[in-house]
Amino acid sequence: MPGSFRFPCKKSRSAVVIRAAWLLLLPVWAGAEPTALARDVRALLKPQGLGGIAVAFGAAGLAHGLDDEFSGHLDNDLVAPLLNFGNAYLGSKHSLGSAAGVWLATGLMRRDGAHAASAEVLRALVLANAMVAPLKIVAGRERPDGSNEYSFPSGHSANAFAISTVLGRRYGRKVGLPLFVLAGFVPIARIHDRHHFFSDVVAGSVLGVVAGWAVERGDGEKLVLAPGYARGLWMLQAGWRY
Template structure:
């Protein structure tokens, strides 16, 4: 629960800073910080718990996320909204943020999971507000990161959020053991 409170405090301070500073450049700096912060939190959680298997799974998750992201960027070459000349599709920042959030959620069934997804979502919003990506870029990035973590991460604690495809759409599930 302490980590959840610390995460909420960090998020609140960060958002307050953006609200005061504003501007495209500030959104860019914020998205940089969040895209680094979530993987560091994931690594710190695994190391802090002495979870060498978790460190390995996080490494695979982030490696696969970056590999898929880089492959798509090299194939598609979509221009960024800001015209910077860098590839837009998909969003690496968003992919990494969602990979880290899903890793912590699935591996440790953290009480902070809703906050982690909120921070990852805010990373995506910040990339669009920074004029670095289009909405489709961050949506695909989020899917890449989530999918990589879903594939490479095994739970060690009870409870996790997951997606379940069906004939009429996709359901969001929260699973927690009764005993």
């Protein structure tokens, strides 16, 4: 039955394990500081980080009941280009490779600011995918289109919100707000293309925010995730408290 959770076959598990190992080795190849990545992992294991991960599961559990309501294609010619744009530039499966390429290019060009930003994006993507890949193995949820059993959680959504969180925190609202709007089209696109259920993208999006916070956190900053309600819609609000 589509949307059910079951443990994937041995061959499928091996493929995801190899992918997860590649993700963890990528920062070393790209020259990321091991100490920085270690700090990021420690942040994830602190109460704030673990709490954020728990919120991802809780929000996904609440969203599970809406999977059938928020599903299928959107018959809107105006929205489709925005979905494709957001999916291609923020949520793409090539995000990690692109971030590594930007890191290398900015280093060669001696663009210190951009170089540091791309390194942080790369680390956030590694953290996000290091959380997502094992969860896909454990959950074994079949995609809406039946293509495989890696539906939960959404890696594309995690990538999009990890990137937006890092750059938004680094450059402020003028950059962060447009990026978060653009990132919002990624989960919609994944549902529209029948690659994910609503609960998949909710979990992935929150995990992406948590990964970005772990990289971009400051001294004394705490991650705050809280439900919000506006104009008849429930939403998840993310912010920082000092």
